[in-house]
Amino acid sequence: MKIVVVGNGIAGYTAASEICRLAKKLNEKIDVTIVTKEKTPIYSPCIFHLYLSGQIERDRLFIHSYREYREKGIKLVFGEVKEVRDESILVEGYGELPYDKLVLAIGSKPAIPPIKGVNLNGVFTCKTISDIDEVKSYLDRVNPRRAVIIGAGLIGVEMAVALRMRGIEVCLVELMPRVLPLLLDEEASNIVLSELEKNKVKVHLNARVLEIMGDDRVNKVVLDSGDEIESQIVIVATGMKPNTEILRKTGIRLGDRGGIIVDRYMMTSKRDIYACGDCIEYKDAITNKPTINMLWINSRIQGEITASNIIGIEREYLGEYNITGVSIFNKHVIAAGRKEEELRGRKYDVVEEKREDRYYKIIISDGKIIGFQLIGEFRVAGILHTLAIKKVNIQEMIKKIELPRQLRLIPYSMKLI
Amino acid sequence: MKILILNPDRCIGCGTCEMVCSLTNEGIFNPTLSRINVFRYSDRGINFPITCLHCDDPLCSKICPVDAISKDEHGAVIVDQSRCVGCKACMMICPFGAIIFDIYRGEVIKCNLCSGEPKCAQTCVWDAIEWIEPTLEVARKRREVIEKILHYSST
Numbered sequence: 412m413k414i415v416v417v418g419n420g421i422a423g424y425t426a427a428s429e430i431c432r433l434a435k436k437l438n439e440k441i442d443v444t445i446v447t448k449e450k451t452p453i454y455s456p457c458i459f460h461l462y463l464s465g466q467i468e469r470d471r472l473f474i475h476s477y478r479e480y481r482e483k484g485i486k487l488v489f490g491e492v493k494e495v496r497d498e499s500i501l502v503e504g505y506g507e508l509p510y511d512k513l514v515l516a517i518g519s520k521p522a523i524p525p526i527k528g529v530n531l532n533g534v535f536t537c538k539t540i541s542d543i544d545e546v547k548s549y550l551d552r553v554n555p556r557r558a559v560i561i562g563a564g565l566i567g568v569e570m571a572v573a574l575r576m577r578g579i580e581v582c583l584v585e586l587m588p589r590v591l592p593l594l595l596d597e598e599a600s601n602i603v604l605s606e607l608e609k610n611k612v613k614v615h616l617n618a619r620v621l622e623i624m625g626d627d628r629v630n631k632v633v634l635d636s637g638d639e640i641e642s643q644i645v646i647v648a649t650g651m652k653p654n655t656e657i658l659r660k661t662g663i664r665l666g667d668r669g670g671i672i673v674d675r676y677m678m679t680s681k682r683d684i685y686a687c688g689d690c691i692e693y694k695d696a697i698t699n700k701p702t703i704n705m706l707w708i709n710s711r712i713q714g715e716i717t718a719s720n721i722i723g724i725e726r727e728y729l730g731e732y733n734i735t736g737v738s739i740f741n742k743h744v745i746a747a748g749r750k751e752e753e754l755r756g757r758k759y760d761v762v763e764e765k766r767e768d769r770y771y772k773i774i775i776s777d778g779k780i781i782g783f784q785l786i787g788e789f790r791v792a793g794i795l796h797t798l799a800i801k802k803v804n805i806q807e808m809i810k811k812i813e814l815p816r817q818l819r820l821i822p823y824s825m826k827l828i
Numbered sequence: 829m830k831i832l833i834l835n836p837d838r839c840i841g842c843g844t845c846e847m848v849c850s851l852t853n854e855g856i857f858n859p860t861l862s863r864i865n866v867f868r869y870s871d872r873g874i875n876f877p878i879t880c881l882h883c884d885d886p887l888c889s890k891i892c893p894v895d896a897i898s899k900d901e902h903g904a905v906i907v908d909q910s911r912c913v914g915c916k917a918c919m920m921i922c923p924f925g926a927i928i929f930d931i932y933r934g935e936v937i938k939c940n941l942c943s944g945e946p947k948c949a950q951t952c953v954w955d956a957i958e959w960i961e962p963t964l965e966v967a968r969k970r971r972e973v974i975e976k977i978l979h980y981s982s983t
Contacts, residue, residue, distance in 0.1 A: 455893045455894055457893035457915070457917075458893055458894065458913055458915065461913055461915075466913075467913055471894070471911075471913065474893075474894050474895050474911075475895070707891065707893050707917075708887070708890050708891040708917075708921065711890040711891070712890055715890075734920065734921065736915075736916060736917055736920045738915075738916075743916065745920050789916060789919040789920060789925070789929070790919065790922075790925030790926075790927075791925060792919075792920045792921070792925075793887070793919075793920060793921050793922040793923045793924065793925055794923060794924070794925055796920075796921065796923075797923040
């Protein structure tokens, strides 16, 4: 069986790698090829900010060597996929590559707002290793005094912290009224804002960038408030969208946001084509609503399930996780599931406590945990997350547990009080 | 193949496991570097030893952005310390909260089953930690323990 995997991110690599491993175990002859337009072995974008801050060296970004691909039996074809057909794909520079089964692990790309000047020298996104190499080289060459980061989501905040750690002045510009607006409610977000400001990151909220100005490179960013920020480097971190443009005319079903729709066996609307990673849309593990949660762990799990189903061992995908952790100087934030803000009009309970060095909020609806936000707590996160995705009725548990005060889940939560 | 079994009903909170673990792995007595921790609730007379239970399909391994976590030949889930960047994603996802952060090294540490002969199990005189073949008997007993602690009945 000839299997072609398009994409060399963690979803594609995991799918290819697992197919080879399972085939070897079952003594099946298969032929696995990864097609990628990037000329490097797989790397981890999750730790780009640790490299830019100077905490790790560049070689640590590459997590599996070409030798490992060879040892596992994964073939590589370098080139961009131009067309996806029913029994083959067209790869630029290579030609037609036939397949029996195709895995689309084509990932996501930055959603860049149409700001005047966004194409100026010195304006970067942080999606690929090539982007990061450009940023690093620019930082070393130009030695910018101040950076403007557009977008205070996960990537924006991580980059703000990383650049601040290099001693660069940082301005974070966010459209919404708070930082990490999609991750956190107001209380937790304010704690993050405090920590950013305490470390001299200037934050502009409810702010839109009107224009990025400069001559041979960026020197100023203009906001809709009229504020003009002198800056020598701009990072655009305004979100990612599935990289599925090439699938538009193929008949492969896409969701509203461009994510490839897959069933619980990771199969697309075309029988021999599977998909996994940032490019897909599937139900959320907690809410059951269709979602695109571009997380490393989701890509890993999806890659494994895709491989299993291709080999012939049926496995179902139970849903995308929505749990994120981010370190902001001395505060570590973990958020999962729904926010209180999304629940207007619905009945729910909140268990919340703020202390000097810790904060937690747990949202319970219909007796089940549907979301939580923690600051300074780690070990209880996995337990809360497991209870949430398994939809355990906490209220039933609490009634039967005789212990003093508030929420009594399992041993760890007692540590919170 | 043996597995690690924790029996909170027998744990008296003495912390010997914490000492033995840190001594074995770090060469010193330091409970903050122990890969097994006892959570003590003296007001309730309950003690919970918590450590990695070496999942068959470990979530920590899947979330690690540098693929530093894998299963070794003893079935232990281990961290390749040379790869770990200390991002704490594994700590966040572990359903038992069993992964610890080593503040000195800036990396996570976890139970590695002492290469097949876990010292905590060997040392615990109360049998609160056992290293035994899993049987139906054991599974039944564990359920009894949990139900007793939580005053929770499945009926």
